[in-house]
Amino acid sequence: MAAVLTAVPPHLRELSVSVDPPDLACAWRWRCATLDAAAAEASGALPPLQALQLQLEGRHGWDAPSAWQHLPLPAVALAAEEVEVEAIGAAAIMPLAGSAALLGSTRLRRLPLARLQLDAPPAVLVRAALRSLDLVECQTDHAPANLWNAWCGAETLGQLSRLTRLVLVHFFCAPPADFDYARCLPQLRELWLGALEGLTSLPEGIRALQHLTMLDLSCNELAALPEGPYLSRLRGLNLAGNPIWRLPAVLSTGATALEVLDLSGTRLTARSTSLPLLAQASMPRLHTVHYHVEACGEAGNEWEVDDDSSHNLEDIQDALNVVTAMQRELGRRRPSRPGVVDLSRRLDFVPACRTVDH
Numbered sequence: 001m002a003a004v005l006t007a008v009p010p011h012l013r014e015l016s017v018s019v020d021p022p023d024l025a026c027a028w029r030w031r032c033a034t035l036d037a038a039a040a041e042a043s044g045a046l047p048p049l050q051a052l053q054l055q056l057e058g059r060h061g062w063d064a065p066s067a068w069q070h071l072p073l074p075a076v077a078l079a080a081e082e083v084e085v086e087a088i089g090a091a092a093i094m095p096l097a098g099s100a101a102l103l104g105s106t107r108l109r110r111l112p113l114a115r116l117q118l119d120a121p122p123a124v125l126v127r128a129a130l131r132s133l134d135l136v137e138c139q140t141d142h143a144p145a146n147l148w149n150a151w152c153g154a155e156t157l158g159q160l161s162r163l164t165r166l167v168l169v170h171f172f173c174a175p176p177a178d179f180d181y182a183r184c185l186p187q188l189r190e191l192w193l194g195a196l197e198g199l200t201s202l203p204e205g206i207r208a209l210q211h212l213t214m215l216d217l218s219c220n221e222l223a224a225l226p227e228g229p230y231l232s233r234l235r236g237l238n239l240a241g242n243p244i245w246r247l248p249a250v251l252s253t254g255a256t257a258l259e260v261l262d263l264s265g266t267r268l269t270a271r272s273t274s275l276p277l278l279a280q281a282s283m284p285r286l287h288t289v290h291y292h293v294e295a296c297g298e299a300g301n302e303w304e305v306d307d308d309s310s311h312n313l314e315d316i317q318d319a320l321n322v323v324t325a326m327q328r329e330l331g332r333r334r335p336s337r338p339g340v341v342d343l344s345r346r347l348d349f350v351p352a353c354r355t356v357d358h
């Protein structure tokens with residue numbers, strides 16, 4: 001692969017290579033490499049990478065982690081501005097040798113990692129430039145809880161103070177209650193804490209964040225939200241999949257900048273006395289409430305109900321009653337330009353708030 005990159009013509013900007021090797025040494029499937037080929041030296045030195053996407057695809061007989069323990073991260077990844085690594089098609093989480101070196105890169109800006117067992121990070125990160133870190137279903141040393149003490153601990157994140165986006169999704173444990181996000185990550189703008197086992201309340205360290213614009217708390221066990229500075233600048237809030245019976249009252253007093261709210265899969269009912277909060281003038285920018293109904297088709301007007309469906313007609317009717325109540329309250333708040341209840345999709349793990357035309 002390195003030989004291919006050193007021979008690229010000056011006009012090349014993107015390269016896609018699919019590898020199907022019989023041996024593990026070349027098991028990486030290179031989906032896309034965006035090159036700054038014009039910056040290559042005349043001597044034919046390796047041109048710097050701007051973006052690199054790698055997938056390690058598990059196959060029959062590869063589901064023993066010991067088979068991959070020597071599979072290293074390609075050296076060219078250490079010189080890229082963006083590296084995305086994902087393990088797919090395997091029953092186990094795959095070890096990634098050399099992963100810790102990525103954190104110490106002075107060039108790397110964005111690092112999404114998924115379904116990987118990561119090395120312990122170095123104790124000292126010199127001039128780390130990382131702005132965005134995504135960890136989806138990752139772990140260290142075969143122990144999911146160790147990830148909080150290694151990659152997500154104060155010793156590591158405290159040296160990544162330039163982070164503006166942090167995604168921690170599908171962990172088998174909740175973040176420590178005493179972790180001080182505000183002190184370690186003062187520039188954080190977007191935070192995803194989705195599907196974290198045992199997350200029943202928002203940690204104190206998150207409540208103190210003052211610059212959040214997007215907060216995803218979907219698929220947890222939150223029944224309420226606390227007050228705090230974290231609400232003041234939020235534009236997008238995802239509460240989908242939480243056991244919420246009432247809209248949190250703090251939204252009408254603290255979330256004055258909120259534009260998009262996802263309440264899909266919560267336990268709200270049409271008779272909930274908290275729904276009038278959507279009509280409060282204290283949330284003047286709210287224009288879209290996502291309330292995805294699984295029996296609803298992609299276009300928002302197709303219904304699939306059969307004997308095997310997990311949703312019976314009563315479930316659908318209850319959901320429609322909630323939607324009707326929400327739409328009524330949004331209309332009361334801004335009769336001239338009412339908000340929209342979007343049934344067809346959810347605000348799932350997206351880099352920015354999605355809206356619908358209205």
